[in-house]
Amino acid sequence: MPMPPWSWAVGHIGLLYAYTRSLPAFANVNLVFPEIAASFADTEMFLIDLWPVAETMLIVFNPEAAMQVAQKMNLPKATFNHVITAPITGGPSMLSMNGSQWKTWRSLFNPGFSSAMMVEQTPQIVDSVSVFCKKLVKMTEKGVFSLDNLTTRLTFDIIMKVTLNADADHQSADHPLPYALDMITKWHSVWDVRLILNPLRPLIHAYYGNVIKTYIRKQIQDRFQEVKKEYSNPASLAISRAKSVMTLAIEGYLASQTKPTAQTLDEDFAKMASHQIRLFLFAGNDTTSSTIYIEIPEFGRSRKPFCQNAGLWVQNMRFTRLRGHIAPSNWGLGTALVKV
Ligand SMILES: *[C@@H]1O[C@H](CO)[C@@H](O)[C@H](O)[C@H]1NC(C)=O
Ligand SMILES: *[C@@H]1O[C@H](CO)[C@@H](O)[C@H](O)[C@H]1NC(C)=O
Ligand SMILES: *[C@@H]1O[C@H](CO)[C@@H](O)[C@H](O)[C@H]1NC(C)=O
Numbered sequence: 187m188p189m190p191p192w193s194w195a196v197g198h199i200g201l202l203y204a205y206t207r208s209l210p211a212f213a214n215v216n217l218v219f220p221e222i223a224a225s226f227a228d229t230e231m232f233l234i235d236l237w238p239v240a241e242t243m244l245i246v247f248n249p250e251a252a253m254q255v256a257q258k259m260n261l262p263k264a265t266f267n268h269v270i271t272a273p274i275t276g277g278p279s280m281l282s283m284n285g286s287q288w289k290t291w292r293s294l295f296n297p298g299f300s301s302a303m304m305v306e307q308t309p310q311i312v313d314s315v316s317v318f319c320k321k322l323v324k325m326t327e328k329g330v331f332s333l334d335n336l337t338t339r340l341t342f343d344i345i346m347k348v349t350l351n352a353d354a355d356h357q358s359a360d361h362p363l364p365y366a367l368d369m370i371t372k373w374h375s376v377w378d379v380r381l382i383l384n385p386l387r388p389l390i391h392a393y394y395g396n397v398i399k400t401y402i403r404k405q406i407q408d409r410f411q412e413v414k415k416e417y418s419n420p421a422s423l424a425i426s427r428a429k430s431v432m433t434l435a436i437e438g439y440l441a442s443q444t445k446p447t448a449q450t451l452d453e454d455f456a457k458m459a460s461h462q463i464r465l466f467l468f469a470g471n472d473t474t475s476s477t478i479y480i481e482i483p484e485f486g487r488s489r490k491p492f493c494q495n496a497g498l499w500v501q502n503m504r505f506t507r508l509r510g511h512i513a514p515s516n517w518g519l520g521t522a523l524v525k526v
Contacts, residue, residue, distance in 0.1 A: 187244075188226055189233040197235035223247055239377060240266050260285060266376075271465070273374045273391050274367070276399060278458070279465040291462060294438045298349070298431030306428035307348050314343045317357045319493035333482065333505075337475040338364075345470050349463055350405045351430035363401055366394040367467065402460045409433045410451040413440065431466075435459060 190201050205218040223245065226232045230248035241264050246252045255261050268282035275281070280291055297303065318340040325331040339357045342364055346354040354361045373390045375381040409432045417440075429437075439455055440448065483505045485492035 187233050188229040188231070189235070190222055190225065192235060197237055199236055199239060202234070202236065219245055260289065263288075270376055271468075273370055273395070274468050275461040275464045276395055276457075277461050279461040281465055281469075291458065294435040295431060295462060297434045297438060298429075303428070303431075303434070310347050310428060311344055314340060314347060314357070316495070317343070317355075319496035321357055322493055323496045333479040334475065337478040338471065340478065341471060341475040342467070345467055345474075347430075349431040349466050350402070351409065351433065352405050363398060363467070366397040367464075367471075369394045370398075371468075398464060399460060402463050403456060406432060406436075406456050406459055406463075407451065410436050410456075413437055414449075432459065432463065435462075 190198060192198060193200055201222075202215075202218060205221055206213075206215060208221075209217055222232070222234075231244060231246045231251060234243045234245055236243065243264075246255055262284040263282050268278065271279060271281050278287070280288060280295070283291060318336060321336055321339075325336065336357075342356045342361065343354050346352045346356075346363075354363070356364060370391055373381060373384075373387050381387060409430065413433060413436050436451070436459075439452075482492060486505075
């Protein structure tokens with residue numbers, strides 16, 4: 187099996203470390219794999235031995251082989267997927283589920299991510315972006331500030347709206363959910379023994395896990411009540427706006443039941459559904475927010491208007507890297523926007 191130079195003592199950990207060092211600080215560790223893959227263009231797969239940190243991985247980037255692994259054969263996920271995500275998601279999620287369980291959940295959530303649904307969601311995404319633009323303009327009047335802080339809040343509001351139809355409005359006032367998620371990730375590690383052995387860790391995970399669970403379960407119950415109302419009286423327009431990802435999943439679930447008129451939402455369904463929502467919140471967080479703040483300076487460079495309705499032209503802004511952090515394309519964590 188093809189693989190990069192391997193050492194008896196540390197497998198490929200040294201190699202991974204060397205590649206990580208060659209990338210900008212704070213770059214996502216996954217960016218290492220395309221770099222390594224460049225040397226395996228002929229085989230389109232290679233082995234990576236990260237024992238004892240993680241299980242040995244076969245990195246596959248041949249489209250046909252990848253399709254076989256993920257879809258045709260639907261091979262079981264690594265145990266590591268479950269270990270690393272369970273405290274964050276609260277239990278099994280689409281990232282760790284196997285076989286038919288994965289397939290069931292995947293098909294329940296597919297309709298919510300169709301391109302037609304995304305188009306329907308656009309007006310409410312624009313609403314969140316308008317709030318973002320107003321905040322941005324207000325901040326530029328104050329001086330240097332963290333763009334990352336604003337894009338993270340925007341991202342959270344949009345994920346909450348699109349997946350749950352919840353008005354979080356984290357852009358205007360701190361929402362308890364992001365804080366709880368942050369506390370869980372801060373106290374979660376698979377290799378830091380100081381964290382793993384800390385007796386406070388299970389308590390903190392249980393406490394903040396419960397904060398998240400209570401909030402999301404209430405939202406799921408509310409969406410279920412709306413679906414029920416609409417079923418019993420189709421003219422009631424209980425669901426007036428674009429249907430959320432969760433609403434569509436509930437409809438799909440009820441349609442698959444022999445008794446689709448259930449009065450209460452099945453406990454198991456609600457529990458598993460909340461894990462998936464937590465996964466969306468976590469997986470969409472940094473990735474989306476950093477993509478947005480890296481893109482904003484590009485509007486200036488290409489002389490395109492940004493937040494034009496709010497009277498903001500990126501051309502008139504200066505971007506600064508704060509705290510010496512450098513991320514890909516040189517726009518760092520905490521990039522600031524300053525009016526000049
Ligand atoms: C999926 O299968 C793997 C390998 O058998 C197992 O370790 C993992 O726990 C399974 N995931 C779930 C959510 O049961
Ligand atoms: C982040 O943004 C919020 C809302 O706009 C603001 O209240 C808060 O002071 C900002 N925090 C930092 C550290 O800039
Ligand atoms: C979400 O992203 C922000 C910005 O990168 C980060 O500060 C925060 O810790 C992230 N939260 C989680 C739960 O990953």
